[in-house]
Amino acid sequence: MVGWLRQRQVLLPAVKELEKLIARVVRRAHIRLWRTLVDQLSAGQANLLLDLVEVPEGRKVSPLELLRRGPRDQSGKALVEALERIAKVDGIGLGEMDLRAVPRRRVVDLWFT
Numbered sequence: 001m002v003g004w005l006r007q008r009q010v011l012l013p014a015v016k017e018l019e020k021l022i023a024r025v026v027r028r029a030h031i032r033l034w035r036t037l038v039d040q041l042s043a044g045q046a047n048l049l050l051d052l053v054e055v056p057e058g059r060k061v062s063p064l065e066l067l068r069r070g071p072r073d074q075s076g077k078a079l080v081e082a083l084e085r086i087a088k089v090d091g092i093g094l095g096e097m098d099l100r101a102v103p104r105r106r107v108v109d110l111w112f113t
Contacts (some may be wrong), residue, residue, distance in 0.1 A: 040097045
């Protein structure tokens with residue numbers, strides 16, 4: 001890319017300035033994405049999500065961290081626990097959000113970031 005720009009005699013800022021510019025653009029894109037998603041939350045969903053990230057007194061991890069952890073073995077008990085985790089996550093109702101305003105690639109990126 002830099003070669004292409006140099007061939008066309010495009011004046012380039014210092015690499016550090018480009019990094020800052022890219023970081024600002026990425027940050028703005030993230031903010032826009034999260035605002036789009038937050039605007040679709042109901043008050044009840046927002047409260048459920050807030051409860052998930054707060055670490056209860058006497059605990060070391062948040063309920064969200066407990067939901068993130070998958071089963072450690074392949075027993076019947078682990079399967080039941082996994083199904084209960086799915087039911088809790090489904091109970092928040094985020095699967096019903098209208099994501100048409102968000103590019104598909106950005107939705108996929110949410111799962112892996």
